[in-house]
Amino acid sequence: MTLMKWTLTVAALSTLAVMPVSTQNASSGNPLAGNADAIRFGTALYRARCADCHGMDARGVRAPDLTQVWVSGRTDDGLFKTVKNGVAGTEMPANPRMFDQEIWQVLAYLRTLAASAPNDPPKGNAEHGQQVFRANCATCHRVNGTGGRLGPDLSRVGASRTRDMMVKQIRGATEDFRPGYEPVTITGSDGQAIHGVKKNEDNFSVQIMDTRERIQGYQKDKMKSVTDDTKSAMPVYGPDRLSESDLDDVIRYLQTLRGFDPAVKQ
Amino acid sequence: MRTTITRLGRVALLAVPLGTVALAQQAVPPAQVAVQEIVDGLKPDGSRWLTFGGNYANHRFSPLTQITPDNVAKLQPQWMFQTATLGNFETTTLVRDNVLYVTGPQNMAWALDARTGKQIWRYRRELPPGLTACCGLVNHGFGVLGDKLFMTTLDAHLIALDMKTGAVAWDTTMEEYKKGYASTLSPLVVHDKVIVGVAGGEYGIRGFIDAYNAQTGKRVWRRYTIPGPGEPGNNTWSGDSWSRGGSGIWATGAYDPDLNLVYIGTGNPGPDYHSESREGDNLYSCSMLAIDADTGEIKWHYQFTPHDVHDWDSTQVPILADITVAGQPRKVLMTANRNGFYYTLDRTNGKLIVGKPFVQTTWAKEVGSDGRPILLPGYIPDEKGQFTCPDITGGTNFWPPAYDPNSKLFFVNAREVCATYYAWKPEFNQGDRFTGGAAQRARDRNNSPYGALRAIDPATGERKWEYKYINPSTSGLLTTASNLVFSGDAEGNLLALDSRTGKLLWRYQMGATLHGTSPVTYMLDGKQQLLVPAGTTLTAWALP
Numbered sequence: 001m002t003l004m005k006w007t008l009t010v011a012a013l014s015t016l017a018v019m020p021v022s023t024q025n026a027s028s029g030n031p032l033a034g035n036a037d038a039i040r041f042g043t044a045l046y047r048a049r050c051a052d053c054h055g056m057d058a059r060g061v062r063a064p065d066l067t068q069v070w071v072s073g074r075t076d077d078g079l080f081k082t083v084k085n086g087v088a089g090t091e092m093p094a095n096p097r098m099f100d101q102e103i104w105q106v107l108a109y110l111r112t113l114a115a116s117a118p119n120d121p122p123k124g125n126a127e128h129g130q131q132v133f134r135a136n137c138a139t140c141h142r143v144n145g146t147g148g149r150l151g152p153d154l155s156r157v158g159a160s161r162t163r164d165m166m167v168k169q170i171r172g173a174t175e176d177f178r179p180g181y182e183p184v185t186i187t188g189s190d191g192q193a194i195h196g197v198k199k200n201e202d203n204f205s206v207q208i209m210d211t212r213e214r215i216q217g218y219q220k221d222k223m224k225s226v227t228d229d230t231k232s233a234m235p236v237y238g239p240d241r242l243s244e245s246d247l248d249d250v251i252r253y254l255q256t257l258r259g260f261d262p263a264v265k266q
Numbered sequence: 267m268r269t270t271i272t273r274l275g276r277v278a279l280l281a282v283p284l285g286t287v288a289l290a291q292q293a294v295p296p297a298q299v300a301v302q303e304i305v306d307g308l309k310p311d312g313s314r315w316l317t318f319g320g321n322y323a324n325h326r327f328s329p330l331t332q333i334t335p336d337n338v339a340k341l342q343p344q345w346m347f348q349t350a351t352l353g354n355f356e357t358t359t360l361v362r363d364n365v366l367y368v369t370g371p372q373n374m375a376w377a378l379d380a381r382t383g384k385q386i387w388r389y390r391r392e393l394p395p396g397l398t399a400c401c402g403l404v405n406h407g408f409g410v411l412g413d414k415l416f417m418t419t420l421d422a423h424l425i426a427l428d429m430k431t432g433a434v435a436w437d438t439t440m441e442e443y444k445k446g447y448a449s450t451l452s453p454l455v456v457h458d459k460v461i462v463g464v465a466g467g468e469y470g471i472r473g474f475i476d477a478y479n480a481q482t483g484k485r486v487w488r489r490y491t492i493p494g495p496g497e498p499g500n501n502t503w504s505g506d507s508w509s510r511g512g513s514g515i516w517a518t519g520a521y522d523p524d525l526n527l528v529y530i531g532t533g534n535p536g537p538d539y540h541s542e543s544r545e546g547d548n549l550y551s552c553s554m555l556a557i558d559a560d561t562g563e564i565k566w567h568y569q570f571t572p573h574d575v576h577d578w579d580s581t582q583v584p585i586l587a588d589i590t591v592a593g594q595p596r597k598v599l600m601t602a603n604r605n606g607f608y609y610t611l612d613r614t615n616g617k618l619i620v621g622k623p624f625v626q627t628t629w630a631k632e633v634g635s636d637g638r639p640i641l642l643p644g645y646i647p648d649e650k651g652q653f654t655c656p657d658i659t660g661g662t663n664f665w666p667p668a669y670d671p672n673s674k675l676f677f678v679n680a681r682e683v684c685a686t687y688y689a690w691k692p693e694f695n696q697g698d699r700f701t702g703g704a705a706q707r708a709r710d711r712n713n714s715p716y717g718a719l720r721a722i723d724p725a726t727g728e729r730k731w732e733y734k735y736i737n738p739s740t741s742g743l744l745t746t747a748s749n750l751v752f753s754g755d756a757e758g759n760l761l762a763l764d765s766r767t768g769k770l771l772w773r774y775q776m777g778a779t780l781h782g783t784s785p786v787t788y789m790l791d792g793k794q795q796l797l798v799p800a801g802t803t804l805t806a807w808a809l810p
Contacts, residue, residue: 040649040690043649044688044689044703045704047651047686047688047706048651048688049704049706097699201736201757202756202758203734203735203757204773
């Protein structure tokens, strides 16, 4: 009897506790949605805090296209939590110091940019894209635990970058290097050049991964030269090397990927 | 057992001559720290370091000469002390009678045996939840007088600890922390007073400087850094904006015993970025104040950045010296400001002698002969964003500079960084963050940030040399009579340079930066010690 009473009380309390939360979970949860002042403040906040990665137009640079998030099914409340808590295992930081109101302001602004339909309708053949990827990209890029390490892991890139951004990267139209992938050439005292990407650096040393995936630190005063390269270690895949249809296929393949899950299934 | 005795015997025999010298140099000091010891600053016997900047003039210049440019590369670690807590050192360690007194993060503090780094006592403050300290739960170090150490706290108290035990002797509330007040600076002890201030420029506070009786903790005077209604300067704030205008105090000042003036730099006006919320010059924000130590009366003020809209606090550590400018002996105050200009002021009257950029500045062309900056277009941030140099952290910041009275060079860790500043009208809720904008650092390839340790001639503002860092350093400095300057870089290297040329002589990877801290140096049993706080670790170095 006592146990049952307890169970009932706990169940009642749980219901009470859960109810307001589930109301908050509704997709129209932004209390500042459509508020003109909030949108204005949100614009400036967005530019100062978010635009570096998500782009001034929110269409994504190093981070996902935010104009697509609602159309892809995310809710205000879910996005609020993403801004507040960050995304583990990615470059998206938590923002514990942002006030709730500021986050809602940013989301109110982003809502004004939201696409009504996906602006990258899927095209291309993912299966053929995977073959193209294996032949051209997998030497340097890893997907789901397989492939090279010189370039960034691409297991999640299709879910977090716009088609436009991926096209620019592949066609060689971007100039920014992601931290950890800045190209560098080290010339040893024997005149031998080592090409690689920079993992860390100070006035006295540089830590790199070279094109053979050897990770190694070098003391600058023992080297003939350490030079920042201006061209990415990633070759330019122009239409001569990668046809438009192969490009569509490889991007379609990347868009099917949802990230690498390292959990061991027994 | 026998081996031990034999070893001890040998050590004792060897130690006799050294010990005799050490005893002659370092007699046991009186139990109480006298006012005169503090006034005297650093002595050639190297027995003490009793104020934040080493002396009242904040030179961070040690007369010790055992460690030299020729032998500095032979320095060896003697011991390490780890705080075993979250957060990093931003402190200057005090030294007396072979004991170190050091404050750490979260208002922890220790007395350590200088010979071994072993703890003698530890103080830990129970901090309330909901602290508003904007920029880390840090502390910049103790002040000392008599048998008491003085520490400001993150909940805006000033406390006195018994030097022998770490027990609290008195605890006084400066202000209510829930209203956005906090305190992190190292107290300045002048005669029988402890002079401190409050931070909170991002939380709509009204800043002040307080003097407390060192014996009792009772307040002797308070000087608001923003004049109230009816006081001169109140009309430099539109409407009632003065009442939440910030202008906090979070860096230790300097003191001139002859003039009996305390010099303290004030923080930014609030809200930080939104110009229309507080039209006017906003006195005495972003200023140097010269204050009568006995009464708290402001004798003069110099405002570096009238109507600041970039969060450029003037809470840099001022340095005092007597130098010759254009053939005339002058009593000066030197400071490199967060706004990107270096200043030499006449410290008797606050008049400008030199005002010159020490980093790239795009907001003001120059400092006019009237002491006011000559502004350039694009000074005011807006909702679209204005690109301005320096960035929000500034040309330099709170990390202490140093000064060599022999070569008459001023040393500072400078930053070359720009930013896009945004502003919008903020709502004011007491105790909440109140900034009205934000800033985004430029870091594209055309505006790649870097830093440099720069030596500046205070008579002209000219740069004598620089040592470049690939990333801006936030380390404080120490210089010595043997032509050394110690610094740290942004990657955790401890550096020793020749103070005459900027040539790098020695480096050691500490595993953490010297963010906001400075090394100190002192003599211990005949050997010069270099004490370096970095991250959560204190390391003592000496020659073999």
